[in-house]
Amino acid sequence: MSEISAAKNGAAIVAERISRKFGHVQAVCDVSFRVEKGEIFGFLGPNGSGKTTVIKMLTGLLPLSAGNASVEGLDVRTEAEAVRERIGYMSQNFSLYNDLTVSENLTFYGRIYGLPSDRLKKRMNEIIELNGLGPYLTRLAGQLSGGWKQRLALGCAMLHEPKLLFLDEPTAGIDPVARRQLWDLLFELSAHGITFFVTTHYMDEAERCNHVAYIYYSKLIADGTPAELKRLPDVQPQGTHRVEIATPEVTRALRIARGIPELRSATIFGESIHALVEDKFDQQSLRALLQKNGITVTEIRPLTPSLEDVFVELTYKHKTLAEAASA
Amino acid sequence: MRDMFRGFGAVFYKEALHVRRDFTAMFFALIMPLLQMVLLGFGIDTNIRQINTVVLNADGRQESRELLDRLKNSDMFHIEKYVQTDQQLNDEIIAGRARVGIKIPVDYSDRLIHQMGAQVLVLIDGSDSSVAGQAINVTTAIGLDESLRRALVSSNNFAVEMRPKLLFNPDSRSPNFFLPGLTAILLLNVTTFLTAFSIVREKERGTLEQLFVTPVRPMGLLLGKLLPYLVIGFFELCLIVSFMRFVFRVPIHGNPLLLALFSLPYLFVSLSLGILISSKANTQLEAMQLAFLTILPSIFFSGYIFPRETMPFVFRILSYFVPAAYFINITRGIILRGAGITHLWVDALALLAMGIFLLVIAARRFQNKVIMA
Numbered sequence: 053m054s055e056i057s058a059a060k061n062g063a064a065i066v067a068e069r070i071s072r073k074f075g076h077v078q079a080v081c082d083v084s085f086r087v088e089k090g091e092i093f094g095f096l097g098p099n100g101s102g103k104t105t106v107i108k109m110l111t112g113l114l115p116l117s118a119g120n121a122s123v124e125g126l127d128v129r130t131e132a133e134a135v136r137e138r139i140g141y142m143s144q145n146f147s148l149y150n151d152l153t154v155s156e157n158l159t160f161y162g163r164i165y166g167l168p169s170d171r172l173k174k175r176m177n178e179i180i181e182l183n184g185l186g187p188y189l190t191r192l193a194g195q196l197s198g199g200w201k202q203r204l205a206l207g208c209a210m211l212h213e214p215k216l217l218f219l220d221e222p223t224a225g226i227d228p229v230a231r232r233q234l235w236d237l238l239f240e241l242s243a244h245g246i247t248f249f250v251t252t253h254y255m256d257e258a259e260r261c262n263h264v265a266y267i268y269y270s271k272l273i274a275d276g277t278p279a280e281l282k283r284l285p286d287v288q289p290q291g292t293h294r295v296e297i298a299t300p301e302v303t304r305a306l307r308i309a310r311g312i313p314e315l316r317s318a319t320i321f322g323e324s325i326h327a328l329v330e331d332k333f334d335q336q337s338l339r340a341l342l343q344k345n346g347i348t349v350t351e352i353r354p355l356t357p358s359l360e361d362v363f364v365e366l367t368y369k370h371k372t373l374a375e376a377a378s379a
Numbered sequence: 380m381r382d383m384f385r386g387f388g389a390v391f392y393k394e395a396l397h398v399r400r401d402f403t404a405m406f407f408a409l410i411m412p413l414l415q416m417v418l419l420g421f422g423i424d425t426n427i428r429q430i431n432t433v434v435l436n437a438d439g440r441q442e443s444r445e446l447l448d449r450l451k452n453s454d455m456f457h458i459e460k461y462v463q464t465d466q467q468l469n470d471e472i473i474a475g476r477a478r479v480g481i482k483i484p485v486d487y488s489d490r491l492i493h494q495m496g497a498q499v500l501v502l503i504d505g506s507d508s509s510v511a512g513q514a515i516n517v518t519t520a521i522g523l524d525e526s527l528r529r530a531l532v533s534s535n536n537f538a539v540e541m542r543p544k545l546l547f548n549p550d551s552r553s554p555n556f557f558l559p560g561l562t563a564i565l566l567l568n569v570t571t572f573l574t575a576f577s578i579v580r581e582k583e584r585g586t587l588e589q590l591f592v593t594p595v596r597p598m599g600l601l602l603g604k605l606l607p608y609l610v611i612g613f614f615e616l617c618l619i620v621s622f623m624r625f626v627f628r629v630p631i632h633g634n635p636l637l638l639a640l641f642s643l644p645y646l647f648v649s650l651s652l653g654i655l656i657s658s659k660a661n662t663q664l665e666a667m668q669l670a671f672l673t674i675l676p677s678i679f680f681s682g683y684i685f686p687r688e689t690m691p692f693v694f695r696i697l698s699y700f701v702p703a704a705y706f707i708n709i710t711r712g713i714i715l716r717g718a719g720i721t722h723l724w725v726d727a728l729a730l731l732a733m734g735i736f737l738l739v740i741a742a743r744r745f746q747n748k749v750i751m752a
Binding site: 133156 | 389396588589
């Protein structure tokens with residue numbers, strides 16, 4: 053309980069070994085993390101790994117099977133009601149009423165939170181200004197494009213000025229421009245002290261977060277800033293480093309390079325190969341080997357791991373561990 | 380206490396917008412019951428007349444023809460065919476071309492003349508009990524009447540004469556009997572169905588889940604959903620009753636305002652039932668099936684078609700749990716018998732209690748609802 057009380061001065065979310073079972077299925081197992089106020093917290097993991105279940109537990113939609121969690125200093129078990137007043141939630145399918153107009157959707161959610169009419173008016177104007185919804189106020193929500201639906205849904209979720217917003221895959225099915233605009237908006241809001249809990253599949257979005265956690269088959273297997281995760285020993289084992297090998301014939305080059313014992317793993321990125329190699333790896337011998345096969349190497353240069361590398365390595369390691377355990 | 384109904388105003392506002400926006404759907408929802416009423420009101424006549432009859436008149440003389448005329452004049456029998464043999468008589472009935480077969484024996488007139496007591500065979504198809512019952516009654520009555528006439532010769536009056544008088548529906552008009560009951564059934568279309576759909580639709584869209592993350596309370600949500608449909612249901616009731624009064628000319632003997640007042644608890648129960656259904660169903664199809672499940676008892680155990688008094692004990696007990704049974708008692712009471720508040724307040728109270736009970740159960744179910752992805 054000490055963590056929970058500490059949450060009162062600082063953390064937006066504290067989860068302590070929370071678990072959720074559906075019958076015999078363990079959907080979330082012993083997950084702990086802490087989200088500080090004002091952070092953009094990226095919550096990642098494959099489909100079905102328990103991301104949405106964690107959100108539902110933190111927002112009071114699902115009771116915890118075990119563990120403790122506090123949101124904005126309130127216990128989600130006993131003070132779910134008060135938690136709901138302080139948070140906003142945007143689900144993956146932008147829960148809007150398609151047969152209501154943009155301004156009617158906003159008005160409805162404002163009234164649900166009991167905003168008095170003068171404050172509702174003020175907040176609506178602010179949101180419309182912020183999200184650029186002005187030209188669409190009388191349009192039916194069902195007729196908006198994905199990007200505008202998402203902005204409206206976000207607007208509905210933050211009318212009551214929540215300090216913490218849960219966004220469940222906010223950019224799924226949205227075009228790149230709208231995605232970029234949403235993230236710009238999130239940073240702007242975050243600068244005003246709003247905390248975001250965001251789930252996503254996009255690695256470029258994960259890179260933008262201050263803090264990321266990775267859940268893999270109901271267990272949390274990584275938690276930290278993107279920079280911290282990239283320095284994890286599992287990702288960058290002692291005595292290894294990453295290189296990028298640029299060549300016009302990536303596919304053939306990869307096949308040949310895999311024959312070198314110092315190369316631990318490699319994958320193709322556009323016109324280059326990203327490889328994890330042992331420190332004794334010799335650039336010149338690889339160059340020579342490829343040249344002998346008629347492949348020119350444009351460049352070989354050191355590379356810092358991406359978050360994708362991090363999650364691939366961690367997933368691979370946990371998969372092997374799980375297989376070893378079950379064998 | 381106020382907190383318990385939190386979100387009511389917002390949900391009511393939104394629901395009213397939905398209804399206004401989807402005007403065509405609502406229009407058809409309101410028109411459908413009227414069409415059904417037209418079909419049933421004009422199509423169904425519970426008074427039995429002109430039963431197809433086949434006759435084997437082996438006698439053929441004046442007395443036998445007089446008897447047949449009397450049967451015809453009762454308006455109960457329509458002589459469709461005259462046959463010559465017993466075999467033909469039977470065939471007509473088996474084939475379903477006639478419901479009644481009358482065989483007048485060859486010595487009918489002789490026996491009457493010699494005052495020996497004549498017999499006429501009446502074969503009745505028992506496969507439709509109401510037709511059979513009527514046929515038995517009318518043929519027996521005509522036989523009795525014929526005998527008395529002959530026994531009393533002419534001048535003397537009957538010793539005892541029954542003078543039946545039908546109260547409330549003197550012409551035995553079917554619509555008068557049928558339509559007040561039908562009102563209760565038709566209302567279910569715009570109450571149970573519409574509320575069930577409106578909530579299940581939100582489940583399908585995911586907006587219900589969104590609402591559960593807001594501070595809205597189950598009672599606020601459910602009442603906000605229920606009230607707009609109560610208004611619509613009430614409007615539909617007025618429509619149905621006016622239609623019944625002015626198109627089918629069913630006189631309303633009681634106070635129409637009382638009917639309006641007592642329809643509110645019935646609408647409330649039906650709406651609550653719809654909400655309860657929506658707490659169980661996850662798709663509109665499921666909701667539709669469950670709603671139909673509630674319509675059947677409303678038709679069969681409410682007294683709408685079969686009188687509750689003649690039901691087997693178990694079904695009679697069951698009928699006490701069917702809201703339509705109470706409301707049919709109310710509609711028939713007010714419309715046909717001119718009943719007042721003193722006669723019907725118990726039924727109204729029973730409906731109100733049922734409605735509150737169902738709504739509380741539904742609210743609890745939504746409260747404990749564990750929503751899954």
